[in-house]
Amino acid sequence: MHTLKRIWACIRQLSGDDAYERYLAHWHIHHAAEGGEPLSRRAFFKAEQERKWNGVRRCC
Amino acid sequence: MPTPADATPRPLTPLGMLIWFVVAITGASAVGGIALHRGESINSLWFIVAAVCVFAIGYRFYSAFIAAKVLVIDPTRATPAERFDDGRDFVPTNKWIVFGHHFAAIAGPGPLIGPTLAAQFGYLPGTLWILIGAVLGGCVQDFVILFHSTRRNGRSLGQMARDELGPIGGIAAMLGVMTIMIILIAVLGLVVVNAMKHSPWATSTVAATIPIAILIGLYMRNLRPGRVLEASLLGLALLLFAVWGGGWVNDQPDLRGWFDYAAPELALMVIAYGFAAAVLPVWLLLAPRDYLSTFMKLGTIIALAVAIVILRPDMKMPALTQFIDGTGPIFGGTLFPFVFITIACGAISGFHALIASGTTPKLLSNERDMRMIGYGGMMMEAFVAIMAMIAACVLDPGVFFAINSPAGIVGTDPATAVATISSWGFPVTVEQMETLAREMGEATLFARTGGAPSLAVGMASIFASAFGAGLLAMWYHFAIMFEALFILTTLDAGTRVARFMLQDMLGNLVPALGRTSWYPGVLLTSALVVLAWGYFLYMGTLDPLGGINSLWPLFGISNQMLAAIALCVATTILVKSGKVRYVWVTAMPLTWLVIITSTAAWQKLFSPEPRIGFIAHANELATRLASGAIPPEKITQTQQLIFNHRLDAVLTMLFLLLTWVLVLDTLRVSRRALGGHIHPPLSETPHEPTRLAEGWVRD
Numbered sequence: 001m002h003t004l005k006r007i008w009a010c011i012r013q014l015s016g017d018d019a020y021e022r023y024l025a026h027w028h029i030h031h032a033a034e035g036g037e038p039l040s041r042r043a044f045f046k047a048e049q050e051r052k053w054n055g056v057r058r059c060c
Numbered sequence: 061m062p063t064p065a066d067a068t069p070r071p072l073t074p075l076g077m078l079i080w081f082v083v084a085i086t087g088a089s090a091v092g093g094i095a096l097h098r099g100e101s102i103n104s105l106w107f108i109v110a111a112v113c114v115f116a117i118g119y120r121f122y123s124a125f126i127a128a129k130v131l132v133i134d135p136t137r138a139t140p141a142e143r144f145d146d147g148r149d150f151v152p153t154n155k156w157i158v159f160g161h162h163f164a165a166i167a168g169p170g171p172l173i174g175p176t177l178a179a180q181f182g183y184l185p186g187t188l189w190i191l192i193g194a195v196l197g198g199c200v201q202d203f204v205i206l207f208h209s210t211r212r213n214g215r216s217l218g219q220m221a222r223d224e225l226g227p228i229g230g231i232a233a234m235l236g237v238m239t240i241m242i243i244l245i246a247v248l249g250l251v252v253v254n255a256m257k258h259s260p261w262a263t264s265t266v267a268a269t270i271p272i273a274i275l276i277g278l279y280m281r282n283l284r285p286g287r288v289l290e291a292s293l294l295g296l297a298l299l300l301f302a303v304w305g306g307g308w309v310n311d312q313p314d315l316r317g318w319f320d321y322a323a324p325e326l327a328l329m330v331i332a333y334g335f336a337a338a339v340l341p342v343w344l345l346l347a348p349r350d351y352l353s354t355f356m357k358l359g360t361i362i363a364l365a366v367a368i369v370i371l372r373p374d375m376k377m378p379a380l381t382q383f384i385d386g387t388g389p390i391f392g393g394t395l396f397p398f399v400f401i402t403i404a405c406g407a408i409s410g411f412h413a414l415i416a417s418g419t420t421p422k423l424l425s426n427e428r429d430m431r432m433i434g435y436g437g438m439m440m441e442a443f444v445a446i447m448a449m450i451a452a453c454v455l456d457p458g459v460f461f462a463i464n465s466p467a468g469i470v471g472t473d474p475a476t477a478v479a480t481i482s483s484w485g486f487p488v489t490v491e492q493m494e495t496l497a498r499e500m501g502e503a504t505l506f507a508r509t510g511g512a513p514s515l516a517v518g519m520a521s522i523f524a525s526a527f528g529a530g531l532l533a534m535w536y537h538f539a540i541m542f543e544a545l546f547i548l549t550t551l552d553a554g555t556r557v558a559r560f561m562l563q564d565m566l567g568n569l570v571p572a573l574g575r576t577s578w579y580p581g582v583l584l585t586s587a588l589v590v591l592a593w594g595y596f597l598y599m600g601t602l603d604p605l606g607g608i609n610s611l612w613p614l615f616g617i618s619n620q621m622l623a624a625i626a627l628c629v630a631t632t633i634l635v636k637s638g639k640v641r642y643v644w645v646t647a648m649p650l651t652w653l654v655i656i657t658s659t660a661a662w663q664k665l666f667s668p669e670p671r672i673g674f675i676a677h678a679n680e681l682a683t684r685l686a687s688g689a690i691p692p693e694k695i696t697q698t699q700q701l702i703f704n705h706r707l708d709a710v711l712t713m714l715f716l717l718l719t720w721v722l723v724l725d726t727l728r729v730s731r732r733a734l735g736g737h738i739h740p741p742l743s744e745t746p747h748e749p750t751r752l753a754e755g756w757v758r759d
Contacts, residue, residue, distance in 0.1 A: 026147035045286035053342040
């Protein structure tokens with residue numbers, strides 16, 4: 001069961017399914033002190049896609 | 061605290077030595093078996109065993125040597141991901157996750173198509189080149205570039221070339237990347253077009269992938285933001301449904317006409333699609349298509365590996381064919397240098413240097429992971445190339461050549477084509493090809509040059525035997541859809557990347573054009589990029605000798621040239637950091653690349669044989685045009701072809717020049733460095749100790 005959970009976590013991270021959760025965790029550690037609100041799930045995903053596609057991402 | 065010595069693998073125990081001795085003996089026997097076998101057929105298990113053993117030894121010993129002695133990997137050093145950890149670009153990530161991202165980014169359609177085309181020489185030359193080229197060249201390139209970029213805060217290859225070599229190196233690298241992108245997209249587009257021409261099933265299935273991607277894009281943005289996994293699963297189900305739906309369309313006499321096109325028409329559609337994909341927002345088409353194609357790619361590669369291991373099919377292609385003399389029907393040119401040009405991805409691919417610099421280094425949590433990700437990632441790609449070689453060689457050679465030979469070589473009518481191919485000693489009949497086409501749900505399989513259809517036939521027969529026969533047509537179109545899906549992803553993404561680079565360059569002249577948010581600028585630069593590759597694609601469909609004959613070598617030369625640029629940068633860095641003793645590690649593959657690209661480029665330019673030399677071909681057509689041997693309706697087309705071959709010659713010249721400029725610049729900087737003269741200093745960032753607890757807890 002533990003192994004299955006780890007595999008599932010790995011698949012989610014590989015595919016980017018848990019990107020928002022990871023962003024929230026990062027925000028609370030590094031940026032919460034600066035005040036403000038973290039991005040909403042929708043806004044985060046929007047910004048993320050724009051950013052990810054500004055560069056070389058795929059090979060032949 | 062860990063010390064630099066931690067990166068050095070422990071010395072072998074007696075048991076370890078015994079095990080590696082057995083692996084070495086097994087590998088040597090398998091490679092020897094493949095090389096010396098001269099029978100009717102050879103089992104594909106030999107290839108799997110040879111690849112596993114060769115790669116295992118290369119990884120265990122050669123990559124360990126490079127990590128410990130040449131690069132001196134330092135696990136105590138904080139990586140850029142740790143130092144800049146911004147939660148966005150720079151994120152310390154688990155090594156398996158980075159490996160997954162890196163592999164998904166480097167493995168595209170290249171390693172599937174190259175080996176399939178190179179199978180015209182027989183299975184032996186391509187297989188040996190993949191095994192040796194990957195261990196001593198491709199894996200080394202990916203590994204050292206990943207290392208150098210990580211030590212330079214994740215700088216890109218172009219930036220590193222500028223920093224280490226000077227402005228000339230930087231410009232040459234940027235020009236190289238730009239041109240390789242254009243040629244790559246054109247040739248991949250041609251592969252898809254040749255798979256779809258006059259095939260309503262393939263065309264309708266591939267067309268359906270566009271609305272499916274858009275639907276998934278909308279789902280991930282509006283319905284359930286960021287739910288990547290469930291959206292991808294939904295998309296995969298729809299894609300499988302589209303494969304079945306294509307078969308249904310093919311059976312409807314009223315509908316099939318809507319999806320039945322000749323190659324030039326399809327080329328225009330792909331061009332229009334490419335432009336739309338480049339100017340539409342990424343979330344609508346590009347991003348969802350990328351998710352789907354990544355899942356599809358990993359799934360199919362794993363399924364193919366499992367099927368080959370279960371089935372262990374016999375390879376029917378001879379070890380060597382008579383076409384090593386340069387008369388091959390798929391592309392002209394002798395074994396040396398053209399097998400090394402044809403198989404670029406899978407053995408050594410310069411394009412990887414773009415991923416290994418810039419993207420991947422920003423995710424590494426410890427330098428120790430680089431060996432597995434850089435060296436190991438490329439090894440996996442070489443393994444994919446070996447599987448593609450197997451899938452191509454399980455076909456009857458006669459069938460393989462019937463599918464891949466362009467009509468200009470074997471004739472347009474089936475009876476002539478099979479007679480020509482049989483006369484080469486590869487017997488095939490019209491009935492055999494008709495039955496095969498019917499089984500695959502196609503009207504004809506003749507002259508589908510490009511590798512995708514023959515690979516699909518090979519994969520379909522392997523899949524059908526391993527996972528249920530009777531579904532041949534479904535498996536065939538699944539394989540075509542799978543290849544088309546990620547070729548189109550490369551086409552979309554490549555167009556965007558080329559557009560960014562063009563905007564960057566033009567931005568120096570007209571600042572407004574450099575702004576990625578100025579829409580007219582986006583439209584203009586996208587149109588320029590699409591026109592550039594669209595031109596080569598369209599001309600490829602008109603060429604009676606099959607555009608693959610001229611485009612694929614151009615692509616191979618440009619990709620190997622990019623690898624040469626990457627190795628020039630790596631070699632310069634080794635010299636400057638006082639490791640002249642180990643400079644052969646990068647200088648050896650670099651020398652080989654310079655030899656093969658220069659020879660191939662020279663032959664593509666000046667060979668008197670029209671099927672090899674661009675200039676000779678243009679002159680031959682010009683002579684025929686002048687003597688009135690060309691029918692009036694073909695005159696315009698012939699003039700276009702003449703211009704096209706001259707343009708190809710100019711491009712080849714450019715590649716040759718760029719390679720030599722870089723090599724001479726490398727020699728110049730190295731000499732200055734060795735002689736103690738002024739030279740661009742090493743741009744490596746200073747050592748900062750890692751603070752990540754993970755650094756010494758794991759393993």
